[in-house]
Amino acid sequence: MAGAWPGRAGDPFADWINPVDKHVVSNTLSEADLTWAPTSLIHGADLVAAVTALRERPGREVNVMGSAQLVRSLLEADLVDELNLMIEPIVLGGGKGIFPTDGAARRFELVSSATAGTGVQVCRYQRAR
Numbered sequence: 001m002a003g004a005w006p007g008r009a010g011d012p013f014a015d016w017i018n019p020v021d022k023h024v025v026s027n028t029l030s031e032a033d034l035t036w037a038p039t040s041l042i043h044g045a046d047l048v049a050a051v052t053a054l055r056e057r058p059g060r061e062v063n064v065m066g067s068a069q070l071v072r073s074l075l076e077a078d079l080v081d082e083l084n085l086m087i088e089p090i091v092l093g094g095g096k097g098i099f100p101t102d103g104a105a106r107r108f109e110l111v112s113s114a115t116a117g118t119g120v121q122v123c124r125y126q127r128a129r
Contacts, residue, residue, distance in 0.1 A: 001036070001066075002035060002039075005036070006036050020038075021038050021040070022038065023039070023050070023054070024040070025042045025043075025044060026043070027043055027044045029041060068096035068097060071098040072099065075099065075106060078106070080127065082127065083108060083124070083125040084124050084125075085121075085125065086120050086122050086123075088120055089118070089119040089120065106127075108127055108128055109126055109128045110123060110124070110125055112124045
């Protein structure tokens with residue numbers, strides 16, 4: 001994303017993502033590797049504390065884009081309030097999973113859904129409390 005979005009403007013997503021605070025979770029990158037400002041680094045061992053602190057800030061919104069492992073870790077730590085899932089009309093029989101395998105029940109409620117012209121179900125779930 002850092003290679004594509006910083007140079008774009010006039011697109012609603014680019015206009016949102018470029019100035020917003022971004023956080024990269026990595027054990028291999030350093031602060032010097034982060035070229036898309038404003039971006040900060042979170043080391044894997046600090047994930048729960050860092051995301052907890054982010055959730056306590058005004059706005060409370062933390063979005064995750066493109067990391068099944070990160071989503072799974074956040075679900076395991078009970079740090080997910082909402083899931084936006086795109087359910088594709090194809091079964092591949094494998095791939096990366098976002099759901100923990102610990103057997104714990106984590107209840108969510110469907111709050112909206114829509115079907116795209118391609119048959120993709122776009123479902124928004126909020127944490128049931």
